Amino acid sequence: MDLGIKGRRAIVCASSRGLGRGTAEALAEAGVALTLNGRTADTLEETAENIRSRYGVEVKTVVCDVTTDEGRAALLRAEPNPDILINNAGGPPPGVWSDWGREEWEKAINSNMLTPILLATAVLPGMIQREWGRVVSITSGSVKAPIPQLGLSNSSRAGLTGFVAGTARQVAKHGVIMNNILPGQHDTDRVKSLMDSISKRENISVEDARARAQAANPRGRFGTAEEFGKIAAFLCSEHVGFMIGQNVLVDGGAFNSTMG
């Protein structure tokens, strides 16, 4: 399917690895010019070069922490008029409710709620003026079904979801489409570190933790960054003009419900 976005320009936050990279690759395949981001220069440059050589699109890189004011300003200097914004950042650490005080909460809320809200707020006026835009925020399945050890994620991402729900309905008439994509367990470095933490906490091997998590999924496996990225890119396509403020779960059926 032609996504109809060839020549569009995208900022893809936190995209040197994992789900951000999967999304960047699918956008590049659709002919979108990219501004990629990560905190580690080598990994970011390697990813950018790989995407340039495979898809022949323009790829800029911005080495920065997207959760800082300076980082977001640098991204917007590199790409002041994006047609597409993919909101993404690292996820908060696991733990239990009694581990988290003001400092931990402020960090999680800054990374997974305020950062995407502030970036969207910065790019929406230009999108509205140009009468075309796509803002896709990578959140988590934990927004629909809480993951007890990821309370910082459950809560901060729920706040972002509330912002998108209302704002998507305010900007839709200008051709600006906002939706969220909710990963279940995908085989990225993030899931590797979560499996390490389960292995330590429960005194089982990492292999056993992985096997158990995969067996519990109706698909019998983890998702891949590639298949996730294709769905995220579809949410940036011409074809989603009547799809507003949705939360698209990509979890292999892990969320058990008849509807919604």
Ligand SMILES: NC(=O)c1ccc[n+]([C@@H]2O[C@H](COP(=O)([O-])OP(=O)(O)OC[C@H]3O[C@@H](n4cnc5c(N)ncnc54)[C@H](OP(=O)(O)O)[C@@H]3O)[C@@H](O)[C@H]2O)c1
């Ligand atoms: N994978 C899953 O199964 C899953 C499930 C639910 C939710 N999620 C959420 O989806 C998001 C992406 O997950 P992932 O699995 O793709 O993680 P990942 O494999 O660990 O990759 C994270 C990417 O983001 C970059 N990054 C992290 N923090 C950043 C920051 N502050 N500023 C700029 N770049 C940053 C990393 O590069 P540098 O380290 O070099 O900065 C890397 O490119 C996370 O918020 C995660 O919690 C993932």
